[in-house]
Amino acid sequence: MGFALPTLRQHSTMVTMDSSMRMSVPPKEDYHNEGTVRGKIASLTYDTVERSLSIQGDSWHETILDRNVIAVIDGREDGKPGPKNQQILLLSKLPDSHYKFEGVQVTSLPQSFIDANVVSPRFAQMVSYRSISKGGGGSVSSLYVVISIGSGTGEAQEFFDNVVKPAFTASGIHPFSYYVHTTDSNKSIARFISAVILPRANEGVSQTVLLLSGDGGVIDTVNVLLSSTRSRQYVKPVIGLVTMGTGNALANSTGLNSDLTRGLRHFYRGRARPLPTLTAIFSPDSEILLDEGRTAEPVAPPTADAGEMYGAVVCSWALHASLVADSDTAEYRKFGSQRFQMAAKELLSPSDGSAPHVYKGQIILFKLDENGHEIRQALNAQEHGYILATLVSNLEEKLAISPHSKPLDGQLRLVHFGAIPSEEVMKILGLAFQGGAHVDDEAVGYENIEGIRIDFDEPDGRWRRVCVDGKIVRVGQSGWVEVRKNTSVDVLDIVADLEP
Numbered sequence: 001m002g003f004a005l006p007t008l009r010q011h012s013t014m015v016t017m018d019s020s021m022r023m024s025v026p027p028k029e030d031y032h033n034e035g036t037v038r039g040k041i042a043s044l045t046y047d048t049v050e051r052s053l054s055i056q057g058d059s060w061h062e063t064i065l066d067r068n069v070i071a072v073i074d075g076r077e078d079g080k081p082g083p084k085n086q087q088i089l090l091l092s093k094l095p096d097s098h099y100k101f102e103g104v105q106v107t108s109l110p111q112s113f114i115d116a117n118v119v120s121p122r123f124a125q126m127v128s129y130r131s132i133s134k135g136g137g138g139s140v141s142s143l144y145v146v147i148s149i150g151s152g153t154g155e156a157q158e159f160f161d162n163v164v165k166p167a168f169t170a171s172g173i174h175p176f177s178y179y180v181h182t183t184d185s186n187k188s189i190a191r192f193i194s195a196v197i198l199p200r201a202n203e204g205v206s207q208t209v210l211l212l213s214g215d216g217g218v219i220d221t222v223n224v225l226l227s228s229t230r231s232r233q234y235v236k237p238v239i240g241l242v243t244m245g246t247g248n249a250l251a252n253s254t255g256l257n258s259d260l261t262r263g264l265r266h267f268y269r270g271r272a273r274p275l276p277t278l279t280a281i282f283s284p285d286s287e288i289l290l291d292e293g294r295t296a297e298p299v300a301p302p303t304a305d306a307g308e309m310y311g312a313v314v315c316s317w318a319l320h321a322s323l324v325a326d327s328d329t330a331e332y333r334k335f336g337s338q339r340f341q342m343a344a345k346e347l348l349s350p351s352d353g354s355a356p357h358v359y360k361g362q363i364i365l366f367k368l369d370e371n372g373h374e375i376r377q378a379l380n381a382q383e384h385g386y387i388l389a390t391l392v393s394n395l396e397e398k399l400a401i402s403p404h405s406k407p408l409d410g411q412l413r414l415v416h417f418g419a420i421p422s423e424e425v426m427k428i429l430g431l432a433f434q435g436g437a438h439v440d441d442e443a444v445g446y447e448n449i450e451g452i453r454i455d456f457d458e459p460d461g462r463w464r465r466v467c468v469d470g471k472i473v474r475v476g477q478s479g480w481v482e483v484r485k486n487t488s489v490d491v492l493d494i495v496a497d498l499e500p
C-alpha cells in the first residue's frame, strides 16, 4: 500500500493497574486503528493526554483536537460485516473569525476517541425519535432553534447557517424536522416561550430549545416560565445554549465555553440538568429601566403589593449594578465585555472630578443555622461599595467573581465590600480577574447565603439601581429588594457535559 505508519507513542495514561496491581495495558486497538478518512486509507492514533487524533495517510497528515469536535456519530450496528461508517462533526475557526463545519466520513476510529467524543444517549434518542416521526410535522415537533440576532456582536445567524444547520443535517436532524425562531425585537424570546413552549410544556410535551444567544435568552426563558401558571402535567423544557453573548456568564460558569464549538459540543454530548434560579422581590414603586434608561415600566402588576423578577446569574447593587446600567448603551456595547471596565473606571474616578459615590442602606442576610433553620444577620456597615449575590462562578470568561461556585451547584453566594478608596476597589477587581483571588482580600466578604434584603437609604434614584441578570431595576424612594434562591421550583433543564 505504501503509506507510512506513525511511530506509536507510549501513552502513559493508557497504562492502568488491575485489581492484582499488575500493569495492564489496554488493547492496541483502543487507541490505534487502520481505517479510512474521507474515503482514503489512513492510520488513526488517539492521544488521550493531548486529546488529539493523529491521522497519517499515504503522503498526508492531519491532527484533529477534541476541542474542535462537536461530536462523533458512531455507525449503526446493522450486523453487516466490515468496518462501521462513522462521522466526525468537525468545526474549524478560520482566520477571519468565521467558522467552517465539516462532517468527516471515517471508518475504524479508535474506541478511545469514540468514547471521548460520541453523542450522548439523550441526543441519539432525539435523533432517532425524529427519524421515526415523519419529519416532526404537526404535533410531534419538539425541537426548536432560537437565533437571537441582537446578542453579542451579531454572529448568531451566521453561526446557525454555517455550523448548526449543517451539523444537524449531518447528524440526521433535517431542516423540516425542527422549528427555527429568529428574534425581531428584545421581547421576541419571551413571546416565543410564552406562546409556544409554555402551553405545550403545560400539556406534558417534552421540548428541547437550542438558544443561540447570550445569557439573555436563558433569562427571558426563566422569567416567562417562573412567572406563569404551570399545570400539574408540566414537563420542563430542556435548553441547549450556543453562546453568542457578550459576557456569557452562564456558559462560562458551566464550562460550555471551554472548547471551540461555542457550546454545541455540550448540546450533542451533555445531560439535561436543573438550572438553579433566584427570585428578587421589589417594593411596589420599583421600575425596570428600558431603552438605555430613557423609559421605565413598573416591575409589579398594577394591583400587586410587590413585583417579582427571576434570574439565574446575579443580583447586585452598588458598583456592579451601576456599571452594568451605565454601560448598557449602544455606544458602550460596541466595546464588547470591555464596556464593563470602562464604566467602572468612570464610576470610580468620575471625569467631572467628583468623589465616587458611597452607597447607603441597611442589609440583612438570610442564612441557615446548623439545624437548617433560617436566621437573619444584619451587616454592621450602613455604607457600601459592592453588594453582589450570585449563583455562578464567572461573570465573564476571566472574571471569577465567586471562585467557590461549581457548575449548577445551586448555592447563592454573596461577594461584598464597603466604601473603600477607588485604588483599593481597582486592586480588588483586578484580583477577581486572577482566578478569583479577591475573595482572600481582607476587605472582601464572601459567604454562602439563602438570600439578602436591602432597604435603600438613597434620595437619588441613580443609586438605587439594582441589577438582576443584566436587567436594571430602579427601586422606589425608601424602597427595598429581597432576593432568595429558589429551592422548591425547578422550571427548566440546561444541557451540559459535566463530570457526573
Ligand SMILES: Nc1ncnc2c1ncn2[C@@H]1O[C@H](COP(=O)(O)OP(=O)(O)OP(=O)(O)O)[C@@H](O)[C@H]1O
Binding pocket: 148, 149, 150, 151, 152, 153, 183, 184, 185, 186, 187, 188, 189, 213, 214, 215, 216, 217, 244, 245, 246, 247, 248, 249, 470
Ligand atoms: N432582533 C432583535 N432586535 C432587538 N433586540 C434583540 C434582537 N434579538 C435579541 N435582542 C436583544 O438583545 C439582547 C441580547 O442579549 P443576550 O444576553 O442574548 O446577549 P448579550 O447581552 O450580548 O450577552 P450577555 O448577556 O451574555 O452578556 C437581549 O436583550 C435581546 O432581547
